Amino acid sequence: MTKMTKNSLSTEVSATQTSQEQLSRRNFFRKAATYSASAVVATSVLAPVSVKAALLKSKKDDENIMEEKPWSLELGKPVSEDLYGMPSPYEHNVTRRGTPILSSGNMQASIAVSPIQDLSGIITPNGLFFNRCHGGTPTIDPNQHRLMIHGLLEKPIVLTMDELKKYPSVSRVHFIECPANGGPEWRGPQFNSIQFAKGFMSCAEWTGVYIKDILRDLGLKKEALWMLAEGIDDSHMGRTIPVDKVLDDAMVVWGQNGEALRPEQGYPIRLLVPGWEGNLCVKWLARLEFAKEPFYAKEETAKYTALTKSGKAIQHFYANEVNSVVTSPCPEKPWKDVKKGDMIEIEGLAWSGMGTIKGVDISFDGGKNWVEASLKGLVLEKSWTRFSYMYKYEGKDILLSSRARDDAGHIQPTVKQERDTVGVEGVYHRNGIHTWSVKANGEVTNVQILS
8 A cells, every 4th residue: 555645645636636727727718618609699690700700719629728828827027127128039020120232331321121010000119210320320428419509590509418408398200211211112123021112211209399499599590591410420411401491390309209319310319300301310410500502411412312314313302202001911921811701901001291191092903993091090290190991802812002192182103103203213202102912822022013
């Protein structure tokens, strides 16, 4: 006869209790699933077929529901462990990405593009905001940083960061878009990826001061028609901006999405020119100079001009035109496990540097026929706007396009219309209608439909 000790008896009782608890847990879920399925049968007129099917399926033993997971059986990390919150390790693929193809010979003068296919809403997290540099990211001590404002002013001034922040602050939601967003694709699709084709942009809530509020104290002279903004990074990047825009909504900002600017976004301060090309939003801002004429800096002569079919270049065109792109589905997010008759949400982003998005149309045949999508969430001026359309999957190939319009009357052109106007030699300000080829199996490919 085996002698039963107190410890072994305790272990056996514990094992029996665990077995009974698991059996009880399984029985509970089986009964719950049976009850839910019965409820669906009784109300099948009101309940969607997909919900009914899901509840019926839940009668089966799903180990992810039936069994306790390790994280539910042990204490988690203390709240004091991560003093700055980080994403889940299971989101490790959601990152900015770069490629030597988009660099100028080194990664100090390059771009890291935003994973717009993985974002929700209209606010881009600071760690995923696209990053464009011309000479690398400097590390600046804000206590030593100064903003000099001079030129055609009655009272030129040099401001510390503390002095700058004494002006009344405002917070506004605006997108920033590199004017080269989509630029590699003037002649045809180059990237089978929405991140590399359209990820040269992001949207955030910015906090700072309107420049017009500073100028009230400084006395802008009447002959001042242009403002030069210059950064203090290695490239000393400078751009000229018309005073009319400066006096409208241009800002010096120090906050992004509720915290200080990240170093790659211009810490401690940058310029924000809402709706206009991102290159104007000078980072690591150190100087604003007012003058009668444009400064014709390198970035607005050798670059950031539009070469037309005639061989002449267009200068001083600034606003990012009305644009849109379907973000789901896309090459990174194809349709999976879809069956004929399933309802699928098509979702995307629309934006305009000239005003507010008023509507977005969707086409399933490359632009021959259009239906209107719904705008969802906040609809703000010079900001991203989400659009959505519920599509009944038909189990066939489609050519999925989106076409946005704004309250200023602008509408996205076809690729042919855009090429007829400016040719194919350009780099900047491309906003022709974008199209995905979606195969019956859900695979998505970047294509172009001329008209």
